[in-house]
Amino acid sequence: MSHPLWSGDFYNEGTGKDDIFDTLKEECGVFGVYGHSDAASLSYYGLHSLQHRGEESCGMCVADGKEFNYHRGMGLVKEVFDKERMASLVGNMSIGHVRYSTSGDSRLANAQPLIFKYRDGDLAIATNGNIVNAPQIRHELEQSGSIFQTTSDTEVVAHLIARSSKDVVEAAKDALARIVGGYAFLIMTNDKLLVASDPHGLRPITMGKLGESYIFSSESCALETIGAELLRDIQPGELLVLDKDGLKEDRYTEPQRKALCAMEYIYFARPDSDLNGSNLHASRKRMGSRMALEAFVDADIVTGVPDSSISAAIGYAEQTGIPYELGLIKNKYTGRTFIQPSQELREKGVKMKLSAVRGVVEGQRVVMIDDSIVRGTTCLRIVNLLREAGATEVHVRITSPPFKNPCYYGIDTPDRKELIASNKTVEEICREINADSLAFLSPEGLISAVGGDNASDPSGGLCLACFNNDYPTTLDFDGEEKAGCGC
Ligand code: AMP
Numbered sequence: 001m002s003h004p005l006w007s008g009d010f011y012n013e014g015t016g017k018d019d020i021f022d023t024l025k026e027e028c029g030v031f032g033v034y035g036h037s038d039a040a041s042l043s044y045y046g047l048h049s050l051q052h053r054g055e056e057s058c059g060m061c062v063a064d065g066k067e068f069n070y071h072r073g074m075g076l077v078k079e080v081f082d083k084e085r086m087a088s089l090v091g092n093m094s095i096g097h098v099r100y101s102t103s104g105d106s107r108l109a110n111a112q113p114l115i116f117k118y119r120d121g122d123l124a125i126a127t128n129g130n131i132v133n134a135p136q137i138r139h140e141l142e143q144s145g146s147i148f149q150t151t152s153d154t155e156v157v158a159h160l161i162a163r164s165s166k167d168v169v170e171a172a173k174d175a176l177a178r179i180v181g182g183y184a185f186l187i188m189t190n191d192k193l194l195v196a197s198d199p200h201g202l203r204p205i206t207m208g209k210l211g212e213s214y215i216f217s218s219e220s221c222a223l224e225t226i227g228a229e230l231l232r233d234i235q236p237g238e239l240l241v242l243d244k245d246g247l248k249e250d251r252y253t254e255p256q257r258k259a260l261c262a263m264e265y266i267y268f269a270r271p272d273s274d275l276n277g278s279n280l281h282a283s284r285k286r287m288g289s290r291m292a293l294e295a296f297v298d299a300d301i302v303t304g305v306p307d308s309s310i311s312a313a314i315g316y317a318e319q320t321g322i323p324y325e326l327g328l329i330k331n332k333y334t335g336r337t338f339i340q341p342s343q344e345l346r347e348k349g350v351k352m353k354l355s356a357v358r359g360v361v362e363g364q365r366v367v368m369i370d371d372s373i374v375r376g377t378t379c380l381r382i383v384n385l386l387r388e389a390g391a392t393e394v395h396v397r398i399t400s401p402p403f404k405n406p407c408y409y410g411i412d413t414p415d416r417k418e419l420i421a422s423n424k425t426v427e428e429i430c431r432e433i434n435a436d437s438l439a440f441l442s443p444e445g446l447i448s449a450v451g452g453d454n455a456s457d458p459s460g461g462l463c464l465a466c467f468n469n470d471y472p473t474t475l476d477f478d479g480e481e482k483a484g485c486g487c
């Protein structure tokens, strides 16, 4: 079904002026197709594979050469797109998005792709990440007459493109050169697809090929799902342009220090994805085995918090010879616990989501592997679950360094004051989470586990800012810089 576009600067269903004051807190995934007669079906399966990156809303926009056909909705991909809707999404080029909200402002207005009508036709944009200087640019644009209708950073980029007198590729280059942050962008017009990564490559985005078609995805697991071959990661500062002349590998700026988000390795990405040429499951296993070398503790069983820490727990078990057991089971029919907006609900969410297996842990000394401690709430609940199920000792091993600083590049994190490691020592955290012992993986251990090149770059090509406060970009924008996610 084709929707009429609003004939002003932009059209975004359900948006209103008041939305400008909302705060957004989410992580996201993007998926793009160029040159396939059934771009919508490929996007459906691609977005479904990226569902772990965003469960709140999703959308896709398909171009048939003349107009955009699009749909966005609240909920999971399988809920938002039914058979009828899919049949209406005709075209050979598409961009899609899954959005993950952790706050209460769950609304269709924030679903992507955002669709705009501008001088040269239609424009759709899907993004994953955050623009740190978005408030400053927005302010400048508003001063010179732009009217914003969403809170999304994406709209800042759309305005910059729309106001330029250059063609869309040159206008996009200028717009991307102005923004500072961590992002992956998919920008579509009626006849072009543009793909961009920030100058540090903070947010992942990969390119694959399916026959003669090009596919772009936040994670390679979605390429595998549709049978596409992984070609490579989009490089920092790159701008790829796909149109009737084929693929043009261009760039809008020189690459800067590579700083791929370490939390993608630690927690976000699916274990069957590859990041920077390495499989995630294998990287997480190495984190677990390195953890065992750095902080061995004698115990009867090793267990991992599902799903993200299973690989690391297997690595820890292999390294120590302590058997790996399924001490915790996840109920797969509930969302991630962060989806609950309040602390109280988050605590309840953990209980809904996880159970300890009494028959496995009763009377046992347990090493419990988890990926990270942010507020500390989840860990306390899980340690207590294991104790209630009869574990005699619970030793917690976290396969990341202490999380002390907020993220400005697209990962939702609470204020610094709520980050437990920012305010407490390891011993204090250990007491707080009711563990018998606690250890965190060292930054060096993390870098070596993911195969980072420590020799030429002390950060090994990673962003580690939430652990070491070393932010790859400037953050100084007259106190207006923006943390979290801007999708
Ligand atoms: P907590 O310490 O209670 O804040 O929760 C930490 C747990 O939440 C980790 O073990 C991860 O599984 C998960 N987690 C970590 N960072 C995030 C994030 N930015 N968004 C959603 N979940 C996260």
Ligand code: SF4
Binding pocket: 182, 202, 260, 261, 262, 263, 264, 406, 407, 408, 409, 410, 411, 463, 464, 465, 466, 467
């Ligand atoms: Fe990732 Fe942390 Fe860097 Fe944010 S600050 S991009 S969460 S490593």
